[in-house]
Amino acid sequence: MLLFRSEEMVDRWCKRNGLEHGEFLTIDQVWELSKLWYHNRLSMDFHGRNLEQVAEVFKQAGLTSKFWYI
């Protein structure tokens, strides 16, 4: 995942590299997602997530578009 200044820059970069447009989030959205995704990463008890748990994280982060379907 890369960082861009604007949607226009994303479009230009995707076209030049022949890539799908994908989806973009604001920094604030990604910070909220990061806290949900990584808060327990250093814990002994963290053994990864199953698909249901991944879907729940996306839902809690407000990522409900088709792009985030599991």
Add this chain to the structure above:
Amino acid sequence: MNNETLLWQVRHFVYNHFADTIHPPSVEQTAQHFNISTEQAGELYKELNDRHSFFLEPETLTIRMANPFSGLPTDFKVHANGKTYFANCAWDMLGIPAALHCDAVIDAVLTESGESVQIEIRDGKITDPSGTSLQDQLLVHFPLPFARWYDDLVFT
């Protein structure tokens, strides 16, 4: 200790080694820590790679990524706890302070424009060290949906 217990202890050791030193432990360091053979530590590394707990360089036992930490320098530097970490991507640059539960200053390079930007995490919130509200404009691009993230993780 059964193998499953040891497996998750190795995962925990790798992540905390990254957090403490900014580098992943070599397979020899891990073997020495757990008083096991290098071969056994290597098998545990491969198993954790297969389970997506961390990711090895192809055909090696060198850890490339233990997300959010990167074993290689990147355009996403995270200054936290008196250390400078490298994050794998624009998501993981925020994942490091989230994982460490600490404040951080992030130096990142924008794709396409090549600009350098600084983002600060303080008291659990993103602040604006430049006073330009730049972070309000920044976007993180996710090129692929989740189902395809692990097809080519370096690209993702």
